[in-house]
Amino acid sequence: MLEKYIKDNTIIISNKNKIPSLIKKIRAKSFINLKFMTLDELRELFFFKYDEKTLYYLINKYNYNYDIALKLIKNLYYIKDKKYKNEKLNNLVSLKKELLEQKLLYQNQLINNYLGNNNIIIYDYILLNKYDSIFIDELKKITKITIINKEREETANNTILEFNDIEDEVVFVAEKIVELINNNIDINKIKICGPNNEYNNIINRIFHYYKLPLIIDNSTIYNTKIGQLFIKNLNKNINNTIDIINKEIDLNIQDNLKIYNSIINIINKYAWCDDYNKVKEMLINDFKKTKINNTKYEKRIDIINSLDEANDDEYIFLMSFNQGIIPNIYKDEDYLNDKIKQELNIDTSNDLNTYSTNKWLYNIKHTKNLTITYKKYSNQSEYYISSLNDILNYNIIKENIEYSNYSHLFNKIALTKKIDDLIKYNTHSEILDILYNNYKELKYLTYNNSFTGIDPNILLKYINNKLTLSYSAINNYYHCAFKYYLSNILKLNIYEKTFHTIIGNLFHYILSICFIKDIDIKKEYYDYIENEEYQFNAKELFFLDKLYEELIFIIETIKKQNQYNSLSQNLYEEKIEIDKSKKDINIIFKGFIDKINYDDKQKTGIIIDYKTGSADINLNNIIYGLDMQLPIYLYLTKNKYPNMRIIGFYLQKILHNKPNIDKKHTYKEINEDKLKLLGYTSMYDSDIKIIDSNYAESKVIKGMKTTSKGLGSKKVYDNELIEKIYNLTDNKVNEAIDNILNASFTINPKKIGMNNIGCKYCNFKDICFSNEANLINLKEYKNLEFFDEKE
Numbered sequence: 001m002l003e004k005y006i007k008d009n010t011i012i013i014s015n016k017n018k019i020p021s022l023i024k025k026i027r028a029k030s031f032i033n034l035k036f037m038t039l040d041e042l043r044e045l046f047f048f049k050y051d052e053k054t055l056y057y058l059i060n061k062y063n064y065n066y067d068i069a070l071k072l073i074k075n076l077y078y079i080k081d082k083k084y085k086n087e088k089l090n091n092l093v094s095l096k097k098e099l100l101e102q103k104l105l106y107q108n109q110l111i112n113n114y115l116g117n118n119n120i121i122i123y124d125y126i127l128l129n130k131y132d133s134i135f136i137d138e139l140k141k142i143t144k145i146t147i148i149n150k151e152r153e154e155t156a157n158n159t160i161l162e163f164n165d166i167e168d169e170v171v172f173v174a175e176k177i178v179e180l181i182n183n184n185i186d187i188n189k190i191k192i193c194g195p196n197n198e199y200n201n202i203i204n205r206i207f208h209y210y211k212l213p214l215i216i217d218n219s220t221i222y223n224t225k226i227g228q229l230f231i232k233n234l235n236k237n238i239n240n241t242i243d244i245i246n247k248e249i250d251l252n253i254q255d256n257l258k259i260y261n262s263i264i265n266i267i268n269k270y271a272w273c274d275d276y277n278k279v280k281e282m283l284i285n286d287f288k289k290t291k292i293n294n295t296k297y298e299k300r301i302d303i304i305n306s307l308d309e310a311n312d313d314e315y316i317f318l319m320s321f322n323q324g325i326i327p328n329i330y331k332d333e334d335y336l337n338d339k340i341k342q343e344l345n346i347d348t349s350n351d352l353n354t355y356s357t358n359k360w361l362y363n364i365k366h367t368k369n370l371t372i373t374y375k376k377y378s379n380q381s382e383y384y385i386s387s388l389n390d391i392l393n394y395n396i397i398k399e400n401i402e403y404s405n406y407s408h409l410f411n412k413i414a415l416t417k418k419i420d421d422l423i424k425y426n427t428h429s430e431i432l433d434i435l436y437n438n439y440k441e442l443k444y445l446t447y448n449n450s451f452t453g454i455d456p457n458i459l460l461k462y463i464n465n466k467l468t469l470s471y472s473a474i475n476n477y478y479h480c481a482f483k484y485y486l487s488n489i490l491k492l493n494i495y496e497k498t499f500h501t502i503i504g505n506l507f508h509y510i511l512s513i514c515f516i517k518d519i520d521i522k523k524e525y526y527d528y529i530e531n532e533e534y535q536f537n538a539k540e541l542f543f544l545d546k547l548y549e550e551l552i553f554i555i556e557t558i559k560k561q562n563q564y565n566s567l568s569q570n571l572y573e574e575k576i577e578i579d580k581s582k583k584d585i586n587i588i589f590k591g592f593i594d595k596i597n598y599d600d601k602q603k604t605g606i607i608i609d610y611k612t613g614s615a616d617i618n619l620n621n622i623i624y625g626l627d628m629q630l631p632i633y634l635y636l637t638k639n640k641y642p643n644m645r646i647i648g649f650y651l652q653k654i655l656h657n658k659p660n661i662d663k664k665h666t667y668k669e670i671n672e673d674k675l676k677l678l679g680y681t682s683m684y685d686s687d688i689k690i691i692d693s694n695y696a697e698s699k700v701i702k703g704m705k706t707t708s709k710g711l712g713s714k715k716v717y718d719n720e721l722i723e724k725i726y727n728l729t730d731n732k733v734n735e736a737i738d739n740i741l742n743a744s745f746t747i748n749p750k751k752i753g754m755n756n757i758g759c760k761y762c763n764f765k766d767i768c769f770s771n772e773a774n775l776i777n778l779k780e781y782k783n784l785e786f787f788d789e790k791e
Helices: 019-027 039-046 052-062 066-078 089-101 111-116 130-139 167-182 197-209 225-232 238-248 255-269 276-289 338-344 351-364 409-426 430-438 456-462 471-479 481-489 499-513 519-532 539-561 629-640 668-675 685-690 720-739
Strands: 010-013 032-036 119-123 147-148 160-163 190-193 302-304 314-316 372-377 395-399 466-469 570-579 587-598 604-611 645-653 676-684 751-752 774-779
Touching: 010 019, 010 039, 019 032, 039 111, 039 130, 052 066, 052 119, 052 276, 066 276, 089 338, 119 338, 130 147, 130 587, 160 167, 167 190, 167 197, 167 314, 167 372, 167 668, 167 685, 190 372, 225 238, 225 276, 238 255, 255 276, 302 685, 314 395, 338 629, 395 685, 409 430, 409 466, 456 720, 466 471, 466 720, 471 481, 471 720, 499 519, 499 539, 499 570, 499 587, 519 539, 539 668, 587 720, 604 629, 604 685, 645 685, 676 685
Parallel strands: 010 032, 010 119, 119 147, 160 372, 160 395, 190 302, 190 314, 314 372, 466 587, 604 645, 751 774
Antiparallel strands: 570 587, 587 604, 645 676
């Protein structure tokens, strides 16, 4: 029917969701010049368009909020250039003129010629409201308009299905969809109409039971960590904000990258703005409108907003046929009230309610393959059937869902509920016996905390074929593989900035720059504090002054230590990356070393890591991949500087608790002793003298002092031992990489002796429910005996 009206230079106006099928149908038979658009798009083309600059103008000049500015612009479509009786309308006339003068309403001056030279067909718009009818009459003055509506017969359906609660309603729909699919109905021909946000979680959960491809997700960019970080750190210069995101968010994770790219697309719309703080409200609105889950299956069930969008060959489930939901209820609460709307000759709230009712009635009566459902209760709220049935007078059939014909998972859950009823309320039902006989293996009141695992291919897709590892990540993995999964893959750990972490970062920062060049340490110290967004209390401000004195003492002590050291060159905050890539998977192992003290001529060096917390240098657990901080620093350094011979690797504890004073030593001497290097040193006398020329008195290295029994420290190594440590570290890094890529994330916290180190500081106990059966008991080693074992 439509084809006979189509000729060259035709504009077809139709419902947005019907346009794709129309294009496919018409293009297959014709190569003439056609254009498709909705009635709203035609209205914008005829009157004017607006964009972000228009909203920006109103928000910044008149101090409107975003919603008010948007409402004002949309109301301008109704306004003509004339004098009205109502002052509000005259204000809109003035505003429209102002925006046109500012060239912020974009009119097509050649629109009359363009439309006049085209044949316009309005196709299958069911019932036009008053404003649309007036608009079409206006168009008829300049061009030919053909209105075509498909001939539709009333359907034979005259029933509505009633369910006691919302869950039964959703289960019924899922059952019927599976039934249709089993009867060879194309899943893409199955649509759901009507459910509001109340249904989202229930549909997602129950459709998962049936493995039906439908995702409802109203999550937006605004609700994400990246979105909130962006808004919090919004800067006049947007590049500064983007830099913060790049530093704090792991963009190797595909979901993070997807959100990041969406943000970039949004801010690109405001490239004309010289200060992004001025468009903050507009950015927030865009973030709230942009959904983050755009997952689409090729074969899927779609949700449609209106029965207008349904095609004759589709199967439609109209859910939530409840009063207050269907039809929509319009109230006289718009910016332009009903009295003003009457003056403009546009739809009042009563007109819209009548229009909505008539439209729903027509569509219900003329939609083929339509199933209508409603619920009586949801979340302890009572619902009633839609008032439309007072007119339709359809039969109401009560449905009761006891069990599923297609989902074992649903039946098992139903069985547990029936057993609950029997135990708690002595309520027995026939369905309990049926379900119990079919699912005798069900373990009632038992819980298996085992992680069922994920497909390695899904993992690779999630991390976008990129993996970045560090000491902390490796340490997490070997403490417990599931802990690594939660912390480093899913990023569930919450970073909280505390006074202690700020001080640690501050001390590291000052120590990384104060030996390189002459700086005003006090200025750098307090400037750093000033730029922190953390709110310091009075107690913390007091300690900041005391800690400044402590920092000066640390710097002076390190300078004294350097006098005994013949390594004249230093690297600070050295970033080292090792490429461990495999095939098409980009793998980087990285770390930051606080200080590498070296001499190019002698090709020797030592590694120093500043510690503000506890300093554990025990290497007896490295056989298990644990406590590998010092070996990993050794591993990183030897990879970047293979010709450098490492003659010592140490931790230097730069913050201490208040020391106990004794009669033999002064307070200063005790503090200087606490700043000595803790770690491992080459056993050769010539090497030790390079680090500490007076090592007999242990001036630099803790416990190195010579006694009558010889060298005081047992923390020494020969060339063979350091090679073994390096090779073991390499093996543990490679082993962790292989296990991670294989998605091996078992709940396996490690226990050494009586010490459950896997769970000791874990934040995820409420997720994994780890028990004794999960613990991996490991042999406790001393003095690195594992190097002497055959395996």
